Amino acid sequence: MTSLIYTVSKERFGLAEKKPEKLTPIISRRQRLIKQTRKELTSVKSQYRKAKEEEKVGLQQFRSTLRQKLSTLNKAERTRQRKRKRQRARFI
Secondary structure (H helix, E strand, O other), X not given: OHHHHHHHHHHXXXXXXXXXXXXXXXXXXHXXXXXXXXXXXXXXXXXXXXXXXXXXXXXXXXHHHHHHHHHHHHHHHHHHHHHHHHHHHHHO
């Protein structure tokens, strides 16, 4: 009985098409680096808290280089985003 109803309905209304799956956006190389650098900074921060006084100096220097790297990457990413925004505005 159910197969009869199914076939009649299928002939009359057809099958519903499946919606295509949304692809996850591809993250740019710089955004991946920013994410990785942030992760490193948090791990270095926890290491710094647990470290002895002699080790803190080296970890502090490493943290400062990571922060500088992160700020450089963020500036470059902001510049890229501004440039793309201007291009989109110019296109419209």
